[in-house]
Amino acid sequence: MRKKIVAGNWKMNTTPAQGLKLANEVNDMAASAPTDVELIIAPPLTHIPLITQALAKSRVKVSAQNCAAWEKGAYTGEVSAEMISSTGATHVIVGHSERREYFSENNEMLLNKIKIAMQNGLTPIFCCGEKLNERDSNQYFNVIEKQISEVLFKLDTKEMGNIIIAYEPIWAIGTGKTASPEQAQEIHAFIRQIVSKKFGDELAKSTSILYGGSCKPDNAKEIFAKADVDGGLIGGAALKAEDFIAIAKSFPK
Numbered sequence: 001m002r003k004k005i006v007a008g009n010w011k012m013n014t015t016p017a018q019g020l021k022l023a024n025e026v027n028d029m030a031a032s033a034p035t036d037v038e039l040i041i042a043p044p045l046t047h048i049p050l051i052t053q054a055l056a057k058s059r060v061k062v063s064a065q066n067c068a069a070w071e072k073g074a075y076t077g078e079v080s081a082e083m084i085s086s087t088g089a090t091h092v093i094v095g096h097s098e099r100r101e102y103f104s105e106n107n108e109m110l111l112n113k114i115k116i117a118m119q120n121g122l123t124p125i126f127c128c129g130e131k132l133n134e135r136d137s138n139q140y141f142n143v144i145e146k147q148i149s150e151v152l153f154k155l156d157t158k159e160m161g162n163i164i165i166a167y168e169p170i171w172a173i174g175t176g177k178t179a180s181p182e183q184a185q186e187i188h189a190f191i192r193q194i195v196s197k198k199f200g201d202e203l204a205k206s207t208s209i210l211y212g213g214s215c216k217p218d219n220a221k222e223i224f225a226k227a228d229v230d231g232g233l234i235g236g237a238a239l240k241a242e243d244f245i246a247i248a249k250s251f252p253k
Protein backbone atom coordinates (compact mmCIF):
# COMPACT_ATOMS: atom_id res chain seq x y z
CA MET A 1 0.00 0.00 0.00
CA ARG A 2 2.80 2.41 0.88
CA LYS A 3 6.48 2.09 0.26
CA LYS A 4 8.97 0.98 2.88
CA ILE A 5 11.97 3.25 2.60
CA VAL A 6 15.39 3.50 4.20
CA ALA A 7 17.24 6.68 3.30
CA GLY A 8 20.75 7.61 4.36
CA ASN A 9 21.57 11.25 4.98
CA TRP A 10 25.35 11.45 4.86
CA LYS A 11 25.32 15.14 5.89
CA MET A 12 28.70 16.88 5.42
CA ASN A 13 30.82 13.74 5.58
CA THR A 14 33.20 11.91 3.21
CA THR A 15 35.38 13.11 0.34
CA PRO A 16 34.15 12.26 -3.16
CA ALA A 17 36.46 9.22 -3.26
CA GLN A 18 35.27 7.98 0.14
CA GLY A 19 31.67 8.67 -0.85
CA LEU A 20 32.01 6.73 -4.09
CA LYS A 21 33.47 3.80 -2.15
CA LEU A 22 30.63 3.89 0.35
CA ALA A 23 28.01 4.12 -2.41
CA ASN A 24 29.54 1.11 -4.16
CA GLU A 25 29.56 -0.85 -0.90
CA VAL A 26 25.90 -0.01 -0.30
CA ASN A 27 25.13 -1.07 -3.86
CA ASP A 28 26.99 -4.38 -3.46
CA MET A 29 25.18 -5.19 -0.23
CA ALA A 30 21.80 -4.01 -1.46
CA ALA A 31 21.10 -7.41 -2.98
CA SER A 32 20.73 -8.83 0.53
CA ALA A 33 18.04 -6.30 1.52
CA PRO A 34 14.37 -7.17 0.89
CA THR A 35 13.33 -6.12 -2.60
CA ASP A 36 10.27 -4.24 -1.34
CA VAL A 37 12.43 -1.78 0.61
CA GLU A 38 13.42 1.32 -1.35
CA LEU A 39 17.01 2.31 -0.64
CA ILE A 40 18.08 5.94 -1.00
CA ILE A 41 21.41 7.56 -0.23
CA ALA A 42 21.90 11.32 0.11
CA PRO A 43 25.60 12.17 -0.37
CA PRO A 44 27.03 15.70 -0.44
CA LEU A 45 26.31 17.53 -3.71
CA THR A 46 29.90 17.36 -4.95
CA HIS A 47 29.69 13.56 -5.03
CA ILE A 48 26.33 13.18 -6.70
CA PRO A 49 27.30 13.04 -10.40
CA LEU A 50 30.02 10.48 -9.62
CA ILE A 51 27.64 8.36 -7.61
CA THR A 52 24.62 8.54 -9.93
CA GLN A 53 26.92 7.39 -12.72
CA ALA A 54 28.32 4.51 -10.69
CA LEU A 55 24.84 3.50 -9.53
CA ALA A 56 23.07 4.05 -12.86
CA LYS A 57 21.79 0.45 -12.97
CA SER A 58 21.43 0.05 -9.23
CA ARG A 59 18.24 -0.24 -7.16
CA VAL A 60 19.82 2.33 -4.81
CA LYS A 61 18.45 5.78 -5.54
CA VAL A 62 20.35 9.01 -5.01
CA SER A 63 19.03 12.09 -3.21
CA ALA A 64 20.36 15.58 -2.60
CA GLN A 65 20.34 16.93 0.96
CA ASN A 66 18.99 20.31 -0.10
CA CYS A 67 18.11 22.42 -3.14
CA ALA A 68 17.64 26.12 -3.78
CA ALA A 69 14.31 27.85 -3.18
CA TRP A 70 14.62 29.62 -6.54
CA GLU A 71 14.71 28.28 -10.06
CA LYS A 72 17.91 29.93 -11.33
CA GLY A 73 19.84 33.17 -11.38
CA ALA A 74 21.95 35.33 -9.10
CA TYR A 75 22.01 33.17 -5.97
CA THR A 76 25.73 32.66 -5.37
CA GLY A 77 26.54 29.29 -3.88
CA GLU A 78 23.12 27.77 -4.41
CA VAL A 79 22.35 24.66 -6.46
CA SER A 80 19.01 24.39 -8.22
CA ALA A 81 16.57 21.51 -8.37
CA GLU A 82 17.05 21.41 -12.14
CA MET A 83 20.83 20.97 -11.72
CA ILE A 84 20.30 18.20 -9.18
CA SER A 85 17.74 16.44 -11.31
CA SER A 86 20.02 16.60 -14.35
CA THR A 87 22.63 14.51 -12.49
CA GLY A 88 20.24 11.58 -12.26
CA ALA A 89 19.36 12.13 -8.59
CA THR A 90 15.70 11.35 -7.90
CA HIS A 91 15.02 12.74 -4.43
CA VAL A 92 15.83 15.78 -2.31
CA ILE A 93 15.66 16.25 1.46
CA VAL A 94 13.79 19.44 2.32
CA GLY A 95 13.52 21.12 5.70
CA HIS A 96 16.03 19.11 7.69
CA SER A 97 16.23 20.61 11.19
CA GLU A 98 19.91 21.43 10.65
CA ARG A 99 18.96 23.57 7.65
CA ARG A 100 16.10 25.20 9.52
CA GLU A 101 18.44 26.02 12.40
CA TYR A 102 21.80 26.90 10.81
CA PHE A 103 20.52 28.35 7.55
CA SER A 104 17.33 29.99 8.82
CA GLU A 105 15.10 28.12 6.41
CA ASN A 106 11.48 29.00 7.05
CA ASN A 107 8.26 27.35 5.98
CA GLU A 108 7.76 29.72 3.06
CA MET A 109 11.18 28.81 1.63
CA LEU A 110 10.53 25.14 2.19
CA LEU A 111 7.28 25.32 0.25
CA ASN A 112 9.13 26.97 -2.65
CA LYS A 113 11.81 24.28 -2.53
CA ILE A 114 9.23 21.52 -2.60
CA LYS A 115 7.34 23.06 -5.52
CA ILE A 116 10.47 23.63 -7.58
CA ALA A 117 11.85 20.19 -6.72
CA MET A 118 8.67 18.54 -7.94
CA GLN A 119 8.53 20.67 -11.08
CA ASN A 120 11.94 19.23 -11.86
CA GLY A 121 10.93 15.64 -11.23
CA LEU A 122 12.49 15.23 -7.78
CA THR A 123 10.64 13.54 -4.92
CA PRO A 124 10.91 15.64 -1.75
CA ILE A 125 11.63 14.02 1.60
CA PHE A 126 10.09 16.59 3.93
CA CYS A 127 11.42 16.68 7.49
CA CYS A 128 9.58 17.79 10.60
CA GLY A 129 10.26 17.39 14.30
CA GLU A 130 10.23 19.13 17.65
CA LYS A 131 13.00 20.46 19.93
CA LEU A 132 13.60 19.01 23.38
CA ASN A 133 11.89 21.88 25.21
CA GLU A 134 8.87 21.55 22.93
CA ARG A 135 8.61 17.88 23.82
CA ASP A 136 9.12 18.50 27.52
CA SER A 137 6.43 21.18 27.56
CA ASN A 138 4.02 18.94 25.63
CA GLN A 139 3.84 21.30 22.67
CA TYR A 140 5.09 18.77 20.17
CA PHE A 141 1.78 18.00 18.52
CA ASN A 142 1.21 21.71 17.82
CA VAL A 143 4.76 22.19 16.56
CA ILE A 144 4.49 19.33 14.11
CA GLU A 145 1.02 20.28 12.96
CA LYS A 146 2.27 23.81 12.25
CA GLN A 147 5.33 22.57 10.31
CA ILE A 148 3.13 20.33 8.20
CA SER A 149 0.19 22.65 7.69
CA GLU A 150 2.32 25.66 6.73
CA VAL A 151 4.12 23.69 4.04
CA LEU A 152 2.46 20.46 2.95
CA PHE A 153 -1.12 21.69 3.31
CA LYS A 154 -0.34 24.33 0.68
CA LEU A 155 0.10 21.56 -1.90
CA ASP A 156 -2.67 20.08 -3.99
CA THR A 157 -3.58 16.42 -3.66
CA LYS A 158 -1.56 15.36 -6.68
CA GLU A 159 1.55 17.11 -5.35
CA MET A 160 1.04 15.71 -1.86
CA GLY A 161 0.88 12.23 -3.34
CA ASN A 162 4.53 12.63 -4.25
CA ILE A 163 5.82 13.56 -0.78
CA ILE A 164 7.76 11.41 1.66
CA ILE A 165 7.57 12.66 5.25
CA ALA A 166 10.36 12.16 7.79
CA TYR A 167 9.67 12.68 11.48
CA GLU A 168 12.96 13.60 13.14
CA PRO A 169 12.70 14.72 16.77
CA ILE A 170 15.61 17.17 17.09
CA TRP A 171 16.55 15.87 20.54
CA ALA A 172 17.19 12.45 18.99
CA ILE A 173 19.40 13.57 16.09
CA GLY A 174 23.04 12.61 16.56
CA THR A 175 22.52 12.34 20.32
CA GLY A 176 22.30 8.57 20.67
CA LYS A 177 18.92 9.19 22.30
CA THR A 178 16.28 7.52 20.14
CA ALA A 179 12.58 8.16 20.41
CA SER A 180 10.96 5.08 21.91
CA PRO A 181 8.96 3.02 19.44
CA GLU A 182 5.82 4.26 21.21
CA GLN A 183 6.87 7.91 20.93
CA ALA A 184 7.58 7.45 17.22
CA GLN A 185 4.29 5.63 16.63
CA GLU A 186 2.33 8.33 18.48
CA ILE A 187 3.64 11.07 16.19
CA HIS A 188 3.55 9.02 13.00
CA ALA A 189 -0.11 8.17 13.65
CA PHE A 190 -0.80 11.83 14.41
CA ILE A 191 0.86 12.93 11.16
CA ARG A 192 -1.14 10.37 9.19
CA GLN A 193 -4.32 11.55 10.88
CA ILE A 194 -3.80 15.23 10.02
CA VAL A 195 -2.78 14.34 6.44
CA SER A 196 -5.95 12.26 6.20
CA LYS A 197 -8.12 15.11 7.48
CA LYS A 198 -6.70 17.44 4.85
CA PHE A 199 -6.17 15.15 1.86
CA GLY A 200 -8.31 12.08 2.58
CA ASP A 201 -7.74 8.66 4.00
CA GLU A 202 -6.49 7.01 0.85
CA LEU A 203 -3.68 9.50 0.33
CA ALA A 204 -2.73 9.40 4.05
CA LYS A 205 -2.54 5.62 3.94
CA SER A 206 -0.26 5.70 0.91
CA THR A 207 2.15 8.32 2.32
CA SER A 208 5.43 6.91 3.62
CA ILE A 209 6.41 8.37 7.00
CA LEU A 210 10.03 7.72 8.03
CA TYR A 211 11.56 7.99 11.47
CA GLY A 212 14.92 9.70 11.95
CA GLY A 213 17.08 10.27 15.02
CA SER A 214 19.80 7.88 16.27
CA CYS A 215 18.23 5.00 14.34
CA LYS A 216 20.73 2.12 14.34
CA PRO A 217 20.78 -1.60 13.50
CA ASP A 218 20.09 -2.42 17.16
CA ASN A 219 16.95 -0.30 17.54
CA ALA A 220 15.50 -0.21 14.01
CA LYS A 221 13.58 -3.47 14.38
CA GLU A 222 11.40 -2.31 17.25
CA ILE A 223 10.80 1.10 15.67
CA PHE A 224 9.95 -0.34 12.22
CA ALA A 225 7.58 -2.80 13.88
CA LYS A 226 5.18 0.05 14.62
CA ALA A 227 2.19 0.30 12.34
CA ASP A 228 2.72 3.86 11.11
CA VAL A 229 6.51 3.77 10.77
CA ASP A 230 7.37 3.09 7.15
CA GLY A 231 11.15 3.21 7.44
CA GLY A 232 13.94 5.51 8.47
CA LEU A 233 16.00 8.55 7.58
CA ILE A 234 19.40 7.53 8.88
CA GLY A 235 22.31 9.84 9.71
CA GLY A 236 25.41 8.43 11.43
CA ALA A 237 24.62 4.76 10.76
CA ALA A 238 24.30 5.47 7.02
CA LEU A 239 28.04 6.10 6.87
CA LYS A 240 28.71 2.37 7.28
CA ALA A 241 27.28 0.24 4.49
CA GLU A 242 26.81 -2.79 6.79
CA ASP A 243 24.81 -0.76 9.29
CA PHE A 244 22.72 0.94 6.62
CA ILE A 245 21.82 -2.38 5.00
CA ALA A 246 21.22 -4.01 8.40
CA ILE A 247 18.67 -1.27 9.06
CA ALA A 248 17.05 -1.96 5.70
CA LYS A 249 16.61 -5.57 6.83
CA SER A 250 14.83 -4.55 10.04
CA PHE A 251 11.23 -4.50 8.81
CA PRO A 252 8.81 -7.06 10.19
CA LYS A 253 8.54 -10.09 7.90
Ligand code: 13P
Nearest residue numbers: 009173174213214235236
Ligand atom coordinates in the same frame (compact mmCIF):
# COMPACT_ATOMS: atom_id res chain seq x y z
P1 13P B 1 21.40 10.48 13.23
O1 13P B 1 20.91 9.13 12.71
O2 13P B 1 22.88 10.62 13.15
O3 13P B 1 20.84 10.77 14.59
O4 13P B 1 20.82 11.59 12.23
C1 13P B 1 19.49 11.56 11.89
C2 13P B 1 19.25 12.57 10.82
O5 13P B 1 19.33 13.76 11.06
C3 13P B 1 18.96 12.08 9.46
O6 13P B 1 18.54 13.11 8.63
